[in-house]
Amino acid sequence: LKANEQSCDQSENANRTSVNVRIRKTQHSVLAHKFVEVMTEYNETxxxxxxxxxxxxxxxxxxxxxxxxxxxxxxMLESGNPSIFTSDIISDSQITRQALNEIESRHKDIMKLESSIRELHGMFMDMAMFVETQGEM
Incomplete structure (x- = not known):
């Protein structure tokens, strides 16, 4: 744009009535206007x-x-360094993940215990039935 403007100024000094000078000035004006529009849109974006x-x-x-x-x-946005806050988030995430693993482990243990209790209940029911049948004999 600057080179185009300087070229227009030099041509204008040499020949003020030239059609080419008017075309160049118009082109420069349009390009400058478009440049301002694009920069405004860029800043808004x-x-x-x-x-x-x-x-x-x-x-x-x-x-x-x-x-x-x-x-x-x-x-944080000015420095461009989001790690100021993400380090705490990462450590919290690791602590949360560890707690989740412990909870899952306890859940598995509880499920095994429940299964063992059911098996034991079944054994007691069988034993009660054996005692009852033995008492009838």
């Missing part, structure tokens, strides 16, 4: 992305039980 990222991070932190201030979120 960048702002929208930043707000969405901020909202997503805020929700993720709320889900994990972490409360953060807007200043902390801004600091």
């Amino acid at each position: 960048q702002t929208l992305f930043r707000e969405r990222s901020k909202g997503r991070i805020q929700r993720q932190l709320e889900i994990t039980g972490k409360t953060t201030t807007d200043e902390e979120l801004e600091e």
Whole structure:
């Protein structure tokens, strides 16, 4: 755009009535206008992305039980280093996973115990029936 503008200025100084100069000026004007539109759209998109990222991070932190201030979120987005908060999330995730494994292990043990109790109940029922049949003899 700058080169086009300088070329237009040089051509204008050489020949003010040339059709080519008017065409170049028009092209430069249109390109400059399009450039401004594209940059405006880019800035809007960048702002929208930043707000969405901020909202997503805020929700993720709320889900994990972490409360953060807007200043902390801004600091994280400015630094581009989300590990400030994710390290706590990862350690919480590992603790949660370990607790889940312990719960699953206890559940398996309880299921085995329940199965053993049912088997024992069956044995007592058989024993009661044997005692009753022996008493009749």
